[in-house]
Amino acid sequence: MTILENRRSAMPAAQEAAQTATQVSLAGALTAALRDSMAEDSRVVVFGEDVGPLGGVFRVTDGLAKEFGDTRIWDSPLAEAGIVGTAIGMAMYGMRPVVEMQFDAFSYPAFEQITSHLAKMHNRSKGAVTLPIVIRIPYAGGIGGVEHHSDSSEAYWTHTPGLTVVTPSNPADAYSMLREAIASDDPVIFLEPKSRYWSKDAVELPVVTPPMTRALVLREGTDVTLVAYGPTVKTALQAADLGAAEGLSIEVIDLRSLSPFDDETVGASVRKTSRAAIIHEASQFGGYGAEVAARVTERQFFHLAAPILRITGFDIPFPSPKLEEYHLPTAERVLAALDTWEW
Amino acid sequence: MTILENRRSAMPAAQEAAQTATQVSLAGALTAALRDSMAEDSRVVVFGEDVGPLGGVFRVTDGLAKEFGDTRIWDSPLAEAGIVGTAIGMAMYGMRPVVEMQFDAFSYPAFEQITSHLAKMHNRSKGAVTLPIVIRIPYAGGIGGVEHHSDSSEAYWTHTPGLTVVTPSNPADAYSMLREAIASDDPVIFLEPKSRYWSKDAVELPVVTPPMTRALVLREGTDVTLVAYGPTVKTALQAADLGAAEGLSIEVIDLRSLSPFDDETVGASVRKTSRAAIIHEASQFGGYGAEVAARVTERQFFHLAAPILRITGFDIPFPSPKLEEYHLPTAERVLAALDTWEW
Amino acid sequence: MSDRVATREEPVRPTLLPISLIDGAGVAVNGKRTAGFARPDDQLLLGLYRKMVVARRFDIQVSALTRQGRLATYPSALGQEACEISAVAALAEGDWLFPTYRDTVALVSRGVTPAEALTLFRGDWHLGFDPGHYRIAPQSTPLATQALHAVGLATAAKLKGDDTVALTFLGDGSTSEGDAHEAFNFAAVWQAPVVFLVQNNQYAISVPVAKQTHARTFADKAIGYGMPGYFVDGNDAAAMFAVISASVERARAGGGPTLIEGLTYRVEAHTNSDDPTRYRGKAEETTWRGLDPIARLETYLTKAGILTAGVAADITAEAEALASATRDSMSESPVLDPLELFDHVYVNDRPALLEQRAFLERELAATEAGGHR
Amino acid sequence: MSDRVATREEPVRPTLLPISLIDGAGVAVNGKRTAGFARPDDQLLLGLYRKMVVARRFDIQVSALTRQGRLATYPSALGQEACEISAVAALAEGDWLFPTYRDTVALVSRGVTPAEALTLFRGDWHLGFDPGHYRIAPQSTPLATQALHAVGLATAAKLKGDDTVALTFLGDGSTSEGDAHEAFNFAAVWQAPVVFLVQNNQYAISVPVAKQTHARTFADKAIGYGMPGYFVDGNDAAAMFAVISASVERARAGGGPTLIEGLTYRVEAHTNSDDPTRYRGKAEETTWRGLDPIARLETYLTKAGILTAGVAADITAEAEALASATRDSMSESPVLDPLELFDHVYVNDRPALLEQRAFLERELAATEAGGHR
Numbered sequence A, B: 001m002t003i004l005e006n007r008r009s010a011m012p013a014a015q016e017a018a019q020t021a022t023q024v025s026l027a028g029a030l031t032a033a034l035r036d037s038m039a040e041d042s043r044v045v046v047f048g049e050d051v052g053p054l055g056g057v058f059r060v061t062d063g064l065a066k067e068f069g070d071t072r073i074w075d076s077p078l079a080e081a082g083i084v085g086t087a088i089g090m091a092m093y094g095m096r097p098v099v100e101m102q103f104d105a106f107s108y109p110a111f112e113q114i115t116s117h118l119a120k121m122h123n124r125s126k127g128a129v130t131l132p133i134v135i136r137i138p139y140a141g142g143i144g145g146v147e148h149h150s151d152s153s154e155a156y157w158t159h160t161p162g163l164t165v166v167t168p169s170n171p172a173d174a175y176s177m178l179r180e181a182i183a184s185d186d187p188v189i190f191l192e193p194k195s196r197y198w199s200k201d202a203v204e205l206p207v208v209t210p211p212m213t214r215a216l217v218l219r220e221g222t223d224v225t226l227v228a229y230g231p232t233v234k235t236a237l238q239a240a241d242l243g244a245a246e247g248l249s250i251e252v253i254d255l256r257s258l259s260p261f262d263d264e265t266v267g268a269s270v271r272k273t274s275r276a277a278i279i280h281e282a283s284q285f286g287g288y289g290a291e292v293a294a295r296v297t298e299r300q301f302f303h304l305a306a307p308i309l310r311i312t313g314f315d316i317p318f319p320s321p322k323l324e325e326y327h328l329p330t331a332e333r334v335l336a337a338l339d340t341w342e343w
Numbered sequence C, D: 001m002s003d004r005v006a007t008r009e010e011p012v013r014p015t016l017l018p019i020s021l022i023d024g025a026g027v028a029v030n031g032k033r034t035a036g037f038a039r040p041d042d043q044l045l046l047g048l049y050r051k052m053v054v055a056r057r058f059d060i061q062v063s064a065l066t067r068q069g070r071l072a073t074y075p076s077a078l079g080q081e082a083c084e085i086s087a088v089a090a091l092a093e094g095d096w097l098f099p100t101y102r103d104t105v106a107l108v109s110r111g112v113t114p115a116e117a118l119t120l121f122r123g124d125w126h127l128g129f130d131p132g133h134y135r136i137a138p139q140s141t142p143l144a145t146q147a148l149h150a151v152g153l154a155t156a157a158k159l160k161g162d163d164t165v166a167l168t169f170l171g172d173g174s175t176s177e178g179d180a181h182e183a184f185n186f187a188a189v190w191q192a193p194v195v196f197l198v199q200n201n202q203y204a205i206s207v208p209v210a211k212q213t214h215a216r217t218f219a220d221k222a223i224g225y226g227m228p229g230y231f232v233d234g235n236d237a238a239a240m241f242a243v244i245s246a247s248v249e250r251a252r253a254g255g256g257p258t259l260i261e262g263l264t265y266r267v268e269a270h271t272n273s274d275d276p277t278r279y280r281g282k283a284e285e286t287t288w289r290g291l292d293p294i295a296r297l298e299t300y301l302t303k304a305g306i307l308t309a310g311v312a313a314d315i316t317a318e319a320e321a322l323a324s325a326t327r328d329s330m331s332e333s334p335v336l337d338p339l340e341l342f343d344h345v346y347v348n349d350r351p352a353l354l355e356q357r358a359f360l361e362r363e364l365a366a367t368e369a370g371g372h373r
């Protein structure tokens, strides 16, 4: 449980003792985080498409409608700009809305509200207005979704100043980071890797993992720094296993926060290994990996023995279910990429 | 006229002789391109907000309503998703719509139509449907616009597979590239640098400049490759002058096409100079410069004597008119950045 | 502006009760509830009945295949056949249809083969047929977006002087999207030859209509755009066909767009991965099964003496043949070429994309040779 | 669904001719055209008149300052004062206003100082006042987007049990945006205490209303959302105030949203950089100047004996004082701190942004020291 080693618990000892570590899925951890945030702070409200009685198409809000009633969580009309726009108004009145976009590509109708208002309101008002809003977006592929259900939209959000963009890769982080996102006074785009929703860990809830803006070294290594986030963290760990078998020591970093980027943690690792690669599902051109490669190279150029590699989706629209396996980066593809370096 | 040196004219000699080079503004060149495309191909239609009798807020469609009548160019209702969405339907029926988004940030309501349909229709239909649509977007700052009127949105579009994204920096390219964009069977995001609308060159119209997907070396140099596009090409040329005065030989490249990227031209230059920088107005994090830096480094790492620098806007929302000068990259800032390298 | 008010005729206002020509018990309706629409003749109704039966058999077959794992997902239109089939039947050959993911039966009714139609949900590619060939746009998933495409296409046809009409399906939930509004508005301002058919099947996944609109009917929305609106019993094929054809023909004649609400019910789950027990009761489902569009037409046509045992057997045979063809076409997967992923991203070649294609090609070759993947 | 139809009362339907209480000649209107609204008492009308005169003087002053180059741009509301001022006057202190770029006079009428209000158009910063302090949202440029914020805020107030109402301005052109539709719909479904005030000033920059909608009135759109709609003479402050206050108070009492169309005219250019001669004739402008909202109220109040020479002088003095204060506040530019560019991007500090701040700080220091910039 390398991931858990990095965590400290903020729970009082008594409370901690009363709990036993159980298997929690990433989706379940998100549900728990929502429940605990809603219980703790009456300003937290949840709305979106199908988040009420149905509990969301991924069941992340399962049971919350019953528990909190329809003044705290409700089904909105079907319109994403409407969801984000009204959340902005609510936040201006002191609420802390957590809204759901049903799938990645269905956040696009809200693009103007997010980029022109959500991201800018604090700035344009010289700090007078804060918008503590969390936009939950299930994203990425790997679940055999038909078109428009597997986009990785992170590059759009991370290029937009004013937004904080985070993505958990495991249940404990899912819980802790969502709670932190809801508590943040900055608007947060909370990207949920849908292919990981059902993956489980033994976690005692509530759990507090390191601050969401910090990247974590999940696996130490000496030869290569492999940067991953969200759905590709698992792939990166697999690649590290595969590499180990071949005698290659791969250090795996889970970014957790895409904006801000943790220059310190990644920089330190790269100075150690002198080689780095980044893996993500989104297409490569202008993808998030470009920023990682560019900024790490800027800062660590003279420590680098080779160019930073990007192992990513191709520069094509996300493929149909039966073809997505050819598009999505795999551990094998990571290893093959590392092979292209002169060692 | 280094720019013109790179051009070949496709005009028959007789026609050429009949023309005299006159001062043409970038906006005027666009008007001429629209007029000539409309005259040549009855499938070309133009619509958008205020493009009719008013001639557009930047007067790019000036006079066209009178010349072609309201079945070829007309004012649409005020709704950007509507404009792009109906353009898609028209293209499916064989038309070649050229639509205008009034300002950069006002293309965001059309984000879903652009990313989920315009960019993907050809792909999803296995090539059965082509969408020869041009979306003209005046972009970037430098004209003292109030909020939402100065965004540089290129990173959003260039990360979207299926789109071609180009931006001219001078009147001759404006004419030739717009005509090429309209003639292209792929959807084209045509970014017009608004601060350059009124800049003039002596150009004989019609003019044919090199294919829009090719980058051009505007100024030869031996010490540094400075990559620019749209509004910053002028700044890059100023920087080259400034550098020359300091004994620094800067090669200036005008990308013209942001997607696709001309790896060949930029790569050749970098192999020659062994140093590169990219300049753009958009904020840096996840900006287009990240892709340039990442891909050029990937391909030319062992030719690089120093990390590729990015001279860009800050990671902040675009500032108010009186503060934009502090945000926008200047020739001095380029020189200062180059000074940070160990030479 | 007062000119505008004074000179423009008020468009037809939607009725408060759905227009009805054959009621739930299969009895012909007369008087006010018909809103002046005449019942299509019995032969035409028999044709609709045949297509509805075939469509339902297809729908049931596909749901079954989905449960067997042969499709990635399938949104059933069971119970909505009166809307689906009447729309297709009301269109002329040159007209265009803009369907959603819900409307696969409409595609098949218009001639798309099961294999072509199910390519999307089988997960082979995003689209399995040539839109230009069938004059059917790709089934749209981003809600309400296709309505704008329909308006654009219809406007292009009008500009060219063609008499093409476009009909687009929309769900009740989709009417909440901004794109639906923009489509209604552009169509009305441009007087585009479009018919908007809102299939009010009462749910947007789990969300009931009461959480979607405060209007009394979706047809009422037409008023705000200055176009005619009709509120119709969406399980009454006679009424749906009468209203849709009248609207299509008015559009064709230059009369502009129409907004039609067909009041129906989504009998099945939203898709196979949905669980309706979480948000609606059995009683409601039972009520609506009792208002079935096929059953009532069967009663009516049988009483009219036109649906004889012989005809019924013939229809069943046709339906079974389609079901069997569907099963066959889904029994073996087509060979997919992963390299085609790169072939239709752009019309114009891109060197960098060809490099990526070559990469995958090498990878695939290595795999065959026992390498990495 | 038929339940829904049967049980819900039909909301008020907009009239076909604008509601009018004082006509263009300054004469009180009685009978049908009042749609049952009573004329506010003369003292209240005098108060509106005073504010309208002051607002217009401010508007003229700012346009003049803009021509002198002291502002980057200014969208004038000249001629729209009856809408602007009635809206502000109808709100209680705790209510919220959601204005657009067009509505600067409304801000000033609500107490925002000229310097604060003009910060945006002077180009100093995107916003010059504290929204929470005045309960006025930032003036919105992306069209119709603010309407959703208004609905959200009003809903939050309702959920908290407060009796706060939100009023948002919208232009005629803005009604075409998807966001306008979503705002109307969310407000109606959630029964949010919101008033939507569409200032139909007949143009969206150069585009006339006829190219924007095919509906007879914008008020007619209310029907499609199941909310009351009112079509009002937007140059008649008496009517505007009566209808807006009634709507605000119904919202406050839990009666949900209202859509009001005020029929008015944008007398000036869209902004100082616009050229109306390209798209409209002088005759039209002259007609509308004849329907001026201030002139008619002046006639009415003078006849009523309540607007005496003394009061008029007093009002003029107030207007001139504001104009003079406006000139003064624009005569010198505030010292702007470029480093503040970095201070409000996030609440939480970001190391990388602090680095960029430090970079600019060094650059500025170098400039002072005679360096690069």
Ligand SMILES: Cc1ncc(C[n+]2csc(CCOP(=O)(O)OP(=O)(O)O)c2C)c(N)n1
Pocket (backbone or CB within 6 Å): A049, A078, A102, A106, A109, C102, C141, C142, C143, C170, C171, C172, C173, C174, C175, C201, C203, C204, C205, C266, C270
């Ligand atoms: C823009 C967008 N947002 C969300 C979704 C996810 N989604 C798919 S179907 C659906 C419900 C649609 O309901 P309705 O319009 O009534 O159509 P029906 O499924 O009932 O036919 C939702 C929310 C989507 N496809 N597109």
Ligand SMILES: Cc1ncc(C[n+]2csc(CCOP(=O)(O)OP(=O)(O)O)c2C)c(N)n1
Pocket (backbone or CB within 6 Å): B049, B078, B102, B106, B109, D102, D141, D142, D143, D170, D171, D172, D173, D174, D175, D201, D203, D204, D205, D266, D270
């Ligand atoms: C989303 C968006 N698209 C385009 C614009 C550019 N624009 C600014 S004002 C305007 C016209 C608005 O007309 P209307 O809504 O009638 O308001 P008015 O200016 O007449 O008050 C346009 C097109 C914008 N600000 N926002």
Ligand SMILES: [Mg+2]
Pocket (backbone or CB within 6 Å): C171, C172, C173, C199, C200, C201, C202, C203, C204, C205
């Ligand atoms: Mg539905």
Ligand SMILES: [Mg+2]
Pocket (backbone or CB within 6 Å): D171, D172, D173, D199, D200, D201, D202, D203, D204, D205
């Ligand atoms: Mg207007």
